[in-house]
Amino acid sequence: MSFSLRPYTAPDFSGLTSAPEAVFLPAPADGVAPEGYHAMSIFPEYFHIGGQWHLAQESRMDCVAVWEEGRIAVREFRHLRRGDLVAVGRTEHGEEGILVHPDGFHEPTAMRESFAFRQGRSRETAFSRDYDELYELLRHEREHGKIVWVMGPAFAFDHDARTAFSRLVEGGYVHAVLAGNALATHDLEAAYLGTALGQDIYTQESRPLGHYNHLDTINAVRRYGSIPAFLKGEGIHGGILWACEKMGVPYVLAGSIRDDGPLPPVIGNVYDAQDAMRDQVRSATTVICMATTLHTIATGNMTPSYRVLPDGTVRQVYFYCVDISEFTVNKLSDRGSLSARGIVTNAQDFIVNLSKGLELM
Known part of the structure; x- marks a missing residue:
């Protein structure tokens, strides 16, 4: 293709x-x-x-x-x-x-009959074609666009998912990350102590006093004063944020009212966080949101369907929402453009499959 x-x-x-x-x-x-x-x-x-x-x-x-x-x-x-x-x-x-002007890209529409099955996107939808299109899109965008990932903490709990996303970062398929305190905390806890919220990231077994681990991680990062200093001081060489720091990929961590700590770079003022997110989205050409309802909806509201390039060319912005919850995926289905595509699946499985499809694993 x-x-x-x-x-x-x-x-x-x-x-x-x-x-x-x-x-x-x-x-x-x-x-x-x-x-x-x-x-x-x-x-x-x-x-x-x-x-x-x-x-x-x-x-x-x-x-x-x-x-x-x-x-x-x-x-x-x-x-x-x-x-x-x-x-x-x-x-x-x-x-x-x-x-x-909503029809500038002449997006194809499926022929709709008065009565037809499976017109929506749900857990029963076949997403094989979506994956194939996404592989080609990401290969194109790696060289010609800006890929922004909006991430919830779910797949930081899993060893293979963290590895898969790290390889995407190192492979040049990630140009910015928008997330919250939780994603960063669990990723750093996994790199530091091998757990996420006290559970082993591979076996999912709970460690003794594991409920302290995320707090110990936050405390250690705060003691070092920054994430880069923590990574260097503890000799960490793996994980999502480590890969971002290695490749110079910016990440925006937006705070919430329930944050622990938080980590030093978390932006506590919601409007400052919104501005920082917009700064990254403003030049994005593809946005992929995974396992985060609030961040997905927020990013969807600030992402247009088009981008004007420096040479004056108007191009489409592609928007994907990946979540196990049909509500989250379909929340953006009324954006009026097929550039907003929903994939109902486990975010951990999605990122592993994506990495394999791009031949990074």
């Missing part, structure tokens, strides 16, 4: 010659949008300004469009400053100088 990106087809503006100019009103106060503001979507959006249609270079749900320095900036409400020129208008077909 050979992989190629779907070409992007821009809107036909010939029928919009009488469209009015988009209206921009000043923000009345810091963090406040003007009445009638236009909320952005995951799709390419164009704004009619000065007789030309300007494409927003990025987009994010629940944000607004700001006209500044001759371009459309996309901004969260909390980042608005008094006087920012914010687009207003609630229509999407050019009536107010705003055009939302």
